[in-house]
Amino acid sequence: MSEPFDAVDVIRTKRDGGAVPEAKLRWLVDAYTRGYVADAQMSAFTMAVLLNGMERDEIRVLTDAMIASGERMSFDGLGKVTADKHSTGGVGDKITLPLAPLVAAYGVAVPQLSGRGLGHTGGTLDKLESIPGWRAALSNDEMLAQLRDVGAVVCAAGSGLAPADKKLYALRDVTGTVEAIPLIASSIMSKKIAEGTASLVLDVKFGSGAFMKDIDRARELARTMVELGTDSGVATTALLTDMTTPLGLAIGNANEVRESVEVLAGGGPSDVVELTLALAREMLRAAGVDEDPADALADGRAMDAWRRMIRAQDGDPDAALPTARETHVVRAERDGYVTTMDAFGVGIAAWRLGAGRARAEDPVVHAAGIDLAVKPGARVRAGDAILTMSADDPALFDRGLEALAGAIEIGDTAPESAPIVRERITA
Amino acid sequence: MSEPFDAVDVIRTKRDGGAVPEAKLRWLVDAYTRGYVADAQMSAFTMAVLLNGMERDEIRVLTDAMIASGERMSFDGLGKVTADKHSTGGVGDKITLPLAPLVAAYGVAVPQLSGRGLGHTGGTLDKLESIPGWRAALSNDEMLAQLRDVGAVVCAAGSGLAPADKKLYALRDVTGTVEAIPLIASSIMSKKIAEGTASLVLDVKFGSGAFMKDIDRARELARTMVELGTDSGVATTALLTDMTTPLGLAIGNANEVRESVEVLAGGGPSDVVELTLALAREMLRAAGVDEDPADALADGRAMDAWRRMIRAQDGDPDAALPTARETHVVRAERDGYVTTMDAFGVGIAAWRLGAGRARAEDPVVHAAGIDLAVKPGARVRAGDAILTMSADDPALFDRGLEALAGAIEIGDTAPESAPIVRERITA
Numbered sequence: 047m048s049e050p051f052d053a054v055d056v057i058r059t060k061r062d063g064g065a066v067p068e069a070k071l072r073w074l075v076d077a078y079t080r081g082y083v084a085d086a087q088m089s090a091f092t093m094a095v096l097l098n099g100m101e102r103d104e105i106r107v108l109t110d111a112m113i114a115s116g117e118r119m120s121f122d123g124l125g126k127v128t129a130d131k132h133s134t135g136g137v138g139d140k141i142t143l144p145l146a147p148l149v150a151a152y153g154v155a156v157p158q159l160s161g162r163g164l165g166h167t168g169g170t171l172d173k174l175e176s177i178p179g180w181r182a183a184l185s186n187d188e189m190l191a192q193l194r195d196v197g198a199v200v201c202a203a204g205s206g207l208a209p210a211d212k213k214l215y216a217l218r219d220v221t222g223t224v225e226a227i228p229l230i231a232s233s234i235m236s237k238k239i240a241e242g243t244a245s246l247v248l249d250v251k252f253g254s255g256a257f258m259k260d261i262d263r264a265r266e267l268a269r270t271m272v273e274l275g276t277d278s279g280v281a282t283t284a285l286l287t288d289m290t291t292p293l294g295l296a297i298g299n300a301n302e303v304r305e306s307v308e309v310l311a312g313g314g315p316s317d318v319v320e321l322t323l324a325l326a327r328e329m330l331r332a333a334g335v336d337e338d339p340a341d342a343l344a345d346g347r348a349m350d351a352w353r354r355m356i357r358a359q360d361g362d363p364d365a366a367l368p369t370a371r372e373t374h375v376v377r378a379e380r381d382g383y384v385t386t387m388d389a390f391g392v393g394i395a396a397w398r399l400g401a402g403r404a405r406a407e408d409p410v411v412h413a414a415g416i417d418l419a420v421k422p423g424a425r426v427r428a429g430d431a432i433l434t435m436s437a438d439d440p441a442l443f444d445r446g447l448e449a450l451a452g453a454i455e456i457g458d459t460a461p462e463s464a465p466i467v468r469e470r471i472t473a
Numbered sequence: 474m475s476e477p478f479d480a481v482d483v484i485r486t487k488r489d490g491g492a493v494p495e496a497k498l499r500w501l502v503d504a505y506t507r508g509y510v511a512d513a514q515m516s517a518f519t520m521a522v523l524l525n526g527m528e529r530d531e532i533r534v535l536t537d538a539m540i541a542s543g544e545r546m547s548f549d550g551l552g553k554v555t556a557d558k559h560s561t562g563g564v565g566d567k568i569t570l571p572l573a574p575l576v577a578a579y580g581v582a583v584p585q586l587s588g589r590g591l592g593h594t595g596g597t598l599d600k601l602e603s604i605p606g607w608r609a610a611l612s613n614d615e616m617l618a619q620l621r622d623v624g625a626v627v628c629a630a631g632s633g634l635a636p637a638d639k640k641l642y643a644l645r646d647v648t649g650t651v652e653a654i655p656l657i658a659s660s661i662m663s664k665k666i667a668e669g670t671a672s673l674v675l676d677v678k679f680g681s682g683a684f685m686k687d688i689d690r691a692r693e694l695a696r697t698m699v700e701l702g703t704d705s706g707v708a709t710t711a712l713l714t715d716m717t718t719p720l721g722l723a724i725g726n727a728n729e730v731r732e733s734v735e736v737l738a739g740g741g742p743s744d745v746v747e748l749t750l751a752l753a754r755e756m757l758r759a760a761g762v763d764e765d766p767a768d769a770l771a772d773g774r775a776m777d778a779w780r781r782m783i784r785a786q787d788g789d790p791d792a793a794l795p796t797a798r799e800t801h802v803v804r805a806e807r808d809g810y811v812t813t814m815d816a817f818g819v820g821i822a823a824w825r826l827g828a829g830r831a832r833a834e835d836p837v838v839h840a841a842g843i844d845l846a847v848k849p850g851a852r853v854r855a856g857d858a859i860l861t862m863s864a865d866d867p868a869l870f871d872r873g874l875e876a877l878a879g880a881i882e883i884g885d886t887a888p889e890s891a892p893i894v895r896e897r898i899t900a
Contacts, residue, residue: 085511085513086511087648089514089648090650097488220511220514221516
């Protein structure tokens with residue numbers, strides 16, 4: 047046997063709380079990608095990582111090894127500064143849609159290699175596919191040309207980036223090791239670094255609708271990713287943002303596009319505007335642009351960039367978006383203040399109505415979803431509309447209502463309001 | 474899907490430090506044996522067990538589930554009390570050979586379902602196969618008949634006992650999870666309990682030649698197994714015994730049989746006699762026999778039982794045992810006291826000479842091994858023989874000497890002597 051190391055030896059090092067030396071860690075990732083190291087060995091290793099952690103330098107090496115497993119992109123020949131954003135995902139999180147053209151309006155190239163939704167969180171590509179004609183799959187050349195001409199591109203990530211991460215993520219998914227922060231960080235960052243962006247802003251969410259329910263864990267993930275990006279030469283900052291309540295009023299696909307267009311037109315729900323601007327400020331700052339992103343929302347430049355971005359991918363920005371066959375309004379059962387709209391419950395309800403998928407190969411129903419009439423803090427009277435569910439099949443409303451049970455609470459006093467952006471984390 | 478539980482859910486429970494409910498744990502073992510739960514899932518679970526432990530009741534359920542995966546034997550119709558012994562394995566550990574006939578001489582049935590050696594520790598079956606004609610494979614009926622007629626039987630464990638353990642052990646071996654005490658305990662005890670013995674004495678070894686180097690870990694394993702046996706209705710005690718020095722003077726196969734016959738003849742090295750008697754006392758006590766086992770060594774009854782036991786399995790107790798073609802004597806380099814004879818080093822040396830095997834399918838050389846001339850505490854002069862290596866191929870002596878480097882130390886003062894049995898652990 048010509049393998050330089052032994053998988054059991056590497057597993058034991060991590061199991062016993064040690065740091066795996068760089069050469070061994072690089073070998074492990076490579077040998078796993080080649081199939082020499084078995085799934086059973088890698089899952090024992092990932093469980094040991096979950097329980098014993100990884101040092102900062104191990105995380106950097108792991109990430110670099112995953113990047114080395116595939117191709118690297120480069121925006122060097124673009125003649126523009128690039129700025130990228132990544133969100134850990136939430137309910138009603140359509141921020142990429144207004145954000146990418148907004149930042150592009152300032153001459154910054156914004157490559158947004160995105161994914162599809164799975165479970166209760168939506169996917170940016172699913173949302174944009176509500177727009178007639180729009181296509182997610184671009185060649186690398188098409189993507190670069192669009193970045194040059196339009197500045198903003200949202201498209202499917204090629205399968206060539208960090209294939210080791212793809213294999214490892216599929217394994218973690220079935221072995222209870224998704225939640226390991228070093229592995230989450232390296233999974234996200236390996237793809238972002240391989241993309242070749244100069245700077246990156248992370249929207250790390252906490253709360254019921256987020257992957258990390260707990261703010262402390264979210265902070266740890268944010269810090270780990272900021273360190274990792276910095277160690278890998280990408281200017282990285284993170285915002286820690288609240289995902290206990292859905293973002294905006296629209297949760298679905300077509301309705302989230304509609305809401306995004308409202309924001310680009312200078313309107314839209316205040317939380318969506320607030321988070322879009324906070325992230326845009328980070329991206330502009332990283333790109334060395336000293337301007338206020340609110341201006342481009344107000345004067346139409348962001349909307350122009352949006353329309354160019356959609357058209358460049360064969361979408362019609364003026365086409366009517368799909369609407370669902372049936373709607374069902376949920377009304378307040380009593381007078382009072384809306385105190386809670388649980389993001390997880392609302393996300394599950396929208397998913398069940400058809401907005402999301404249970405398996406990667408399932409389609410989504412673009413017109414299905416939930417439109418909130420109010421947000422926490424609103425004063426309502428019994429009988430007032432709280433939200434509208436939309437679905438093609440009215441039989442799904444009962445399943446949506448089940449998911450909503452307990453998710454929406456009305457009390458006697460208004461809840462305290464908190465800013466959506468809680469912390470900013472820098473290297 | 475008709476599976477009642479989800480493997481990821483079970484893994485998460487253990488990962489997060491919880492106790493897995495009985496029904497889920499039973500399902501996990503059954504589903505893994507069936508192949509529904511994947512190796513990668515089971516290895517993540519075993520790593521979580523290694524790092525987070527298992528409660529006493531979980532260990533009992535796990536063990537019972539492994540027993541339920543296969544057949545159970547019963548000695549109920551035997552008309553004799555049964556007493557079993559298990560050793561965690563060491564260097565020069567031939568105790569089963571004199572012990573089984575010794576205890577059988579008192580009318581107790583002693584079923585010793587044994588294994589073969591792997592790595593630096595020998596296997597009882599390999600040792601007995603040094604005897605011309607002797608066969609390890611018996612049918613269940615043959616085994617029961619021999620227990621009835623002779624009282625003692627040492628034979629290969631059928632593959633029908635605890636097949637889940639076999640599959641799980643092979644997985645642990647390649648995933649760095651062998652060392653989990655709950656899993657070691659359930660692996661050993663599932664087979665012992667499935668065998669159907671009424672009582673069990675465990676010889677749990679610590680020190681360089683043992684699986685557990687550390688006495689505290691060995692004690693934890695002993696306690697875990699005693700609790701588990703007790704919880705499963707088998708009267709179980711354990712002796713914690715020293716394996717820092719090889720047991721007796723012979724390390725190999727044929728030479729260990731020779732040494733065992735010396736013990737049965739009333740002679741033999743004092744440590745082998747001491748441990749044989751200590752274990753025999755435990756087994757007789759558990760069987761309700763109030764007699765001194767030293768008597769049967771002195772008056773020849775144990776030797777008679779040995780001869781009957783060997784003959785019953787077609788062995789010739791009077792046949793000459795094989796001898797090696799070549800020998801090499803290692804001599805003292807200085808005057809002084811032997812202070813150290815490291816069991817691990819001596820065990821590796823004997824293994825390299827051919828007494829052990831590296832892969833399960835390799836043969837052993839029955840005549841190969843090491844015969845010690847002295848033990849720690851002995852006074853030697855430069856040039857005195859310390860040990861003799863035996864092998865068919867003299868080229869192996871250099872490899873044996875390499876393994877012995879640093880294993881034997883001679884100092885100016887005699888080392889303190891310690892009893893071989895350090896603790897007795899009961900429920």
